[in-house]
Amino acid sequence: MGKQTRERQLKLEARIVKLKSREKELRISKDRIVARFERTCQLLKRLNQLREEQCELLKEKFRLTLHLQVESEVQSRVQSKLQQVMTLQQQIMVKAAQQDHAKENVAGNQDCVSSSKDVVDKMQRMEIELRCGICSELMVSATTLNCMHTFCQYCVTQWKNFEKNRAPIVGCPVCRDTITSERRNFSMDNIIGIIVDCYSEDEKNNRKELMKQHQELTRNLLTGERQPNTSNPFYQITNRNVFIGEMRVEEMPSLPRINLQNVTRRRSLTSITSRPATVRRLQQGSVRPRWR
Ligand SMILES: [Zn+2]
Numbered sequence: 001m002g003k004q005t006r007e008r009q010l011k012l013e014a015r016i017v018k019l020k021s022r023e024k025e026l027r028i029s030k031d032r033i034v035a036r037f038e039r040t041c042q043l044l045k046r047l048n049q050l051r052e053e054q055c056e057l058l059k060e061k062f063r064l065t066l067h068l069q070v071e072s073e074v075q076s077r078v079q080s081k082l083q084q085v086m087t088l089q090q091q092i093m094v095k096a097a098q099q100d101h102a103k104e105n106v107a108g109n110q111d112c113v114s115s116s117k118d119v120v121d122k123m124q125r126m127e128i129e130l131r132c133g134i135c136s137e138l139m140v141s142a143t144t145l146n147c148m149h150t151f152c153q154y155c156v157t158q159w160k161n162f163e164k165n166r167a168p169i170v171g172c173p174v175c176r177d178t179i180t181s182e183r184r185n186f187s188m189d190n191i192i193g194i195i196v197d198c199y200s201e202d203e204k205n206n207r208k209e210l211m212k213q214h215q216e217l218t219r220n221l222l223t224g225e226r227q228p229n230t231s232n233p234f235y236q237i238t239n240r241n242v243f244i245g246e247m248r249v250e251e252m253p254s255l256p257r258i259n260l261q262n263v264t265r266r267r268s269l270t271s272i273t274s275r276p277a278t279v280r281r282l283q284q285g286s287v288r289p290r291w292r
Pocket residue numbers: 132133134135136137139140151152155245
């Protein structure tokens with residue numbers, strides 16, 4: 001009996017030892033599980049934090065995307081405005097170039113106008129220089145005396161005839177040098193021809209008429225008609241005055257030697273003013289040569 005109890009006691013003790021060992025194992029296992037649980041809890045907590053951070057990042061990304069979109073729209077608007085500005089700049093440059101071109105044209109035209117005025121002025125001065133000192137018209141059949149003064153051939157011939165009636169020595173009507181020789185001046189005829197080419201048709205016809213009159217009068221001189229009369233505008237007698245061209249000789253009727261101080265220009269004789277000298281018409285502005 002005691003032996004059985006003893007065996008039973010031993011078995012119980014062995015079982016207790018086993019149970020204690022098992023308890024110890026279980027306690028260790030429990031500690032591990034608790035530690036693992038705590039670890040898991042920490043991981044879950046960390047996971048939650050990460051999710052929250054992810055959420056924040058997504059929000060931030062969304063905000064950035066929106067911002068980028070707005071920025072892109074603004075940029076495209078800015079690009080469009082820049083394009084417009086560039087187009088306007090190009091238009092302004094084109095306009096400026098056109099204005100420069102127009103200014104250059106205006107300046108060129110002004111130069112042209114002033115140079116053509118200059119040419120007209122010089123032509124007028126030259127025309128005045130080429131007028132006969134006796135009849136004041138552009139010379140017809142220019143004839144140069146030994147003193148180098150030049151007149152129409154008819155005018156100077158008429159002057160010489162007139163002078164011969166009163167004095168043995170005939171002088172130049174301008175400088176009074178004795179006339180010893182005379183020559184036709186064809187160069188001057190050509191220059192006068194060039195000037196007349198610039199005239200209007202009316203002026204050219206007047207010039208032709210004048211040349212025809214000179215030819216007829218020269219022919220009359222050669223055939224002996226040498227006295228002044230009322231129909232000859234270049235050698236005319238009216239009341240007590242005798243005119244050679246536009247020069248008036250006041251002594252009449254004995255026709256003494258002409259005192260050149262008494263030789264004056266007539267201005268109001270009807271027969272002449274009805275065919276006024278071109279220079280007077282130019283001065284009055286009623287006639288404009290073609291080159292104007
Ligand atoms: Zn003349």
